[in-house]
Every structure is written in structure tokens, then in C-alpha cells.
Amino acid sequence: MVKYTTHFLKKLETLFSELDYTVRYEKGTFQSGYCIVENRKVAVVNKFFDTESRINVLLEVLGVIDYTEEKLSEKSVKLLKGIRNNSLTDENEEEPSN
Incomplete structure (x- = not known):
């Protein structure tokens, strides 16, 4: 279970830093709440998101970057x-077993 705390958010930001990604919180028109600048390894997250939303967005970004x-x-x-x-x-819990 993911803990939606600022401490966990800092851990995720450290993880991104070690992956050479910069996490920036900025104002913008993001349909999904974030934007990834591939060539510069920058993940821009909507700055108006609360801690829980920021964590969810960073987890989603983590799933799409190499x-x-x-x-x-x-x-x-x-x-x-x-x-x-x-x-x-x-994922396993959501799938019904036959």
C-alpha cells in the first residue's frame, strides 16, 4: 500500500533524481496532470495538486519512463x-478468477 505522505513524496523525488530526472511543479494545462520532456529528462507536475495527487502522478510517470x-x-x-x-x-486482485 502506498503511503500518501510528504515523506513518501520526498522518497519518490529522490528516486527520480537518481534516475537523472528532474521533477518540477509548475502551472500549466496538463490533461493528465503531468508532462514529460524526454530529451531533458524533466517531469513537470501540476503545482496545484495536493500530496496524494502528486504521488499518484509520479507513480504514473515512473510507469512510462525508461x-x-x-x-x-x-x-x-x-x-x-x-x-x-x-x-x-x-492488478491481480482486480482480475476475477475462474
Whole structure:
């Protein structure tokens, strides 16, 4: 389960930093709440979002960007694996079993 706290948000921002991505909170007309500038590795998030929405957006961005775990610290790898495990668990719970 993802914790919607500012502490968890900081962990996600650190993870993005280790992936060489810059997270910026700015005003804009984002249909999905964020914009990714691929060539510059910048993720721009709607600055009017609350903590929960920012976390959800960063988790969504994490699912669409390409990255390798080689550069990550041990804590970030553990965080990333925890996020993946929760995502896989949620998907399995939604699918009906026959």
C-alpha cells in the first residue's frame, strides 16, 4: 500500500533524481496532470495538486519512463521493488478468477 505522505513524496523525488530526472511543479494545462520532456529528462507536475495527487502522478510517470536500476541506491531499489509488488498485487486482485 502506498503511503500518501510528504515523506513518501520526498522518497519518490529522490528516486527520480537518481534516475537523472528532474521533477518540477509548475502551472500549466496538463490533461493528465503531468508532462514529460524526454530529451531533458524533466517531469513537470501540476503545482496545484495536493500530496496524494502528486504521488499518484509520479507513480504514473515512473510507469512510462525508461530506466535501469544500475544507478540507484539500495534504498531506491527497495522502494522501486515495493512499488512494483504493490502494483502487481493490485492488478491481480482486480482480475476475477475462474
